[in-house]
Amino acid sequence: AQSVTQLDSHVSVSEGTPVLLRCNYSSSYSPSLFWYVQHPNKGLQLLLKYTSAATLVKGINGFEAEFKKSETSFHLTKPSAHMSDAAEYFCVVSRLGAGGFKTIFGAGTRLFVKA
């Protein structure tokens, strides 16, 4: 079975402080992992993806995520939050199985950035 859990439904940070959005996954096989961002009334935009290459993945807008197999985690981080980072973030796991590709979206984490 395959699933993805975003551990926080809401995260609030002050502008200029670090961001940590947590994601744990379960997958019987090596998955591909993604983070997407959704700004209000917009579609989802791919931030970064892990597909079995380097475990530390750098994405757009200063975000990065580290794949930790031993912890089955793929947390999203950014050293310094900006007001424009306020949005909904989705962790996604995808893998190829007997029935084809299966992609599961997490429930999302809403990031609030305070001035």
Added chain:
Amino acid sequence: DTAVSQTPKYLVTQMGNDKSIKCEQNLGHDTMYWYKQDSKKFLKIMFSYNNKELIINETVPNRFSPKSPDKAHLNLHINSLELGDSAVYFCASSQEWGESGYTFGSGTRLTVV
């Protein structure tokens, strides 16, 4: 240029009506998808087409019918609309099926009254 475009952006209609949402991608991608996002932001796949062929058809009422006239288009037709169909519907595309990440459209907010 918009990579994945959906029309209309907003759709308000009465119960029982039939409506369509159109999607086009100009990225040359092989695979297209329809996702439904509910009021709690939960995203659930509905359909996936690869090179105009249906490859994923999740448990969706048969009132929903996708149509892919060519690789660049995937339209969604909904018959006999119900209140519970109200949601935001997202079209997406990817270069390959599953691993390459999606490019999403900006969504169609459907409200059934």
